[in-house]
Amino acid sequence: xxxxxxxxxxxxxxxxxKVNQKVVLATVIQTWGSSPRQxxxxxxxxxxxxxxGSVSGGCVESAVVRECIGIIKDNKPFKxxxxxxxxxxxxxxxxxxxxxxxxxxxxII
Amino acid sequence: xxxxxxxxxxxKKKNKDEFAIIINITNGKSCIYxxxxxxxxxxxxxxxxxxxxxxxKKNGIIENTDIFVETYIRPIKVIxxxxxxxxxxxxxxxxxxxxxxxxxxxxxxxxxxxxFPDLKIINKWPEEAFKEIETNENSALIALTHDPKIDDPAxxxxxxxxxxxIGALGSKKTHENRCKRLKEAGFSEEEINLIHGPIxxxxxxxxxxxxxxxxxxxxxxxxxxx
Numbered sequence: 001x002x003x004x005x006x007x008x009x010x011x012x013x014x015x016x017x018k019v020n021q022k023v024v025l026a027t028v029i030q031t032w033g034s035s036p037r038q039x040x041x042x043x044x045x046x047x048x049x050x051x052x053g054s055v056s057g058g059c060v061e062s063a064v065v066r067e068c069i070g071i072i073k074d075n076k077p078f079k080x081x082x083x084x085x086x087x088x089x090x091x092x093x094x095x096x097x098x099x100x101x102x103x104x105x106x107x108i109i
Numbered sequence: 110x111x112x113x114x115x116x117x118x119x120x121k122k123k124n125k126d127e128f129a130i131i132i133n134i135t136n137g138k139s140c141i142y143x144x145x146x147x148x149x150x151x152x153x154x155x156x157x158x159x160x161x162x163x164x165x166k167k168n169g170i171i172e173n174t175d176i177f178v179e180t181y182i183r184p185i186k187v188i189x190x191x192x193x194x195x196x197x198x199x200x201x202x203x204x205x206x207x208x209x210x211x212x213x214x215x216x217x218x219x220x221x222x223x224x225f226p227d228l229k230i231i232n233k234w235p236e237e238a239f240k241e242i243e244t245n246e247n248s249a250l251i252a253l254t255h256d257p258k259i260d261d262p263a264x265x266x267x268x269x270x271x272x273x274x275i276g277a278l279g280s281k282k283t284h285e286n287r288c289k290r291l292k293e294a295g296f297s298e299e300e301i302n303l304i305h306g307p308i309x310x311x312x313x314x315x316x317x318x319x320x321x322x323x324x325x326x327x328x329x330x331x332x333x334x335x
Contacts, residue, residue: 040168078137
């Protein structure tokens with residue numbers, strides 16, 4: 001059995017919207033291999049790059065923040081991004097654990 | 110996602126409804142799915158598959174489609190007997206782990222709003238209190254008074270209703286005596302052995318937050334064993 005171990009990110013998104021921040025919701029929609037967070041894990045990002053929640057164990061959050069700011073700037077409603085295993089290049093964003101994840105970004109409008 | 114949909118989702122979560130968030134990841138459309146309610150026209154084509162995912166409490170993209178389903182289930186009900194110091198910390202842990210807590214304590218001086226803000230405490234004896242709470246095999250009991258007058262009737266209720274987790278605070282000796290009383294009350298050894306006593310996993314700590322942590326850890330572990 002599972003409990004609804006919910007992290008209250010949607011509630012936080014609603015609080016951010018109430019103070020007129022732009023909010024992008026990022027949701028893990030697919031995982032392959034040993035990914036750190038399960039499907040349904042969430043984070044939110046505002047136009048300043050403040051964020052809450054997580055979609056990995058800290059591996060790809062910075063890239064997600066960049067992508068979210070991008071879709072606010074371009075006024076795009078949604079976008080799907082994928083992250084794969086990181087290689088040797090230290091500056092490349094990737095999942096050190098060897099998994100892959102797909103994250104769905106959507107602006108709350 | 111529209112703000113209006115977000116508000117609806119939050120409301121449903123607050124009401125502890127069972128529902129699913131459905132997103133088409135190719136066109137960005139989203140809606141709420143609930144049993145016995147018509148689904149948004151844009152998703153009618155996938156209704157059967159969505160239903161199937163929902164019934165299995167699954168999260169993810171439905172195979173060979175662009176439809177993402179996220180299922181929300183009702184939180185597990187945890188009944189604590191005893192509005193004691195440990196309970197104050199259990200309430201805090203339970204909030205972040207999303208258990209739904211009810212506290213029973215017939216002793217008015219423990220069960221005060223000042224000690225437990227934002228929580229409904231049932232200020233009655235367990236036999237009466239359980240009439241107000243719907244319980245089943247997905248419920249959990251944490252008995253903390255170590256007073257047989259209060260704990261025993263609650264333990265009996267939990268055993269009869271096949272709670273998936275039953276724990277009782279008290280030393281090994283207290284627990285032995287408790288087992289004897291339950292045996293005399295007609296419960297089998299097999300049933301009595303279902304009670305986690307002394308309650309909690311071994312952490313070594315003796316303070317109220319440490320004991321609360323050991324109890325909540327055991328509860329989470331038992332939840333996933335089920």
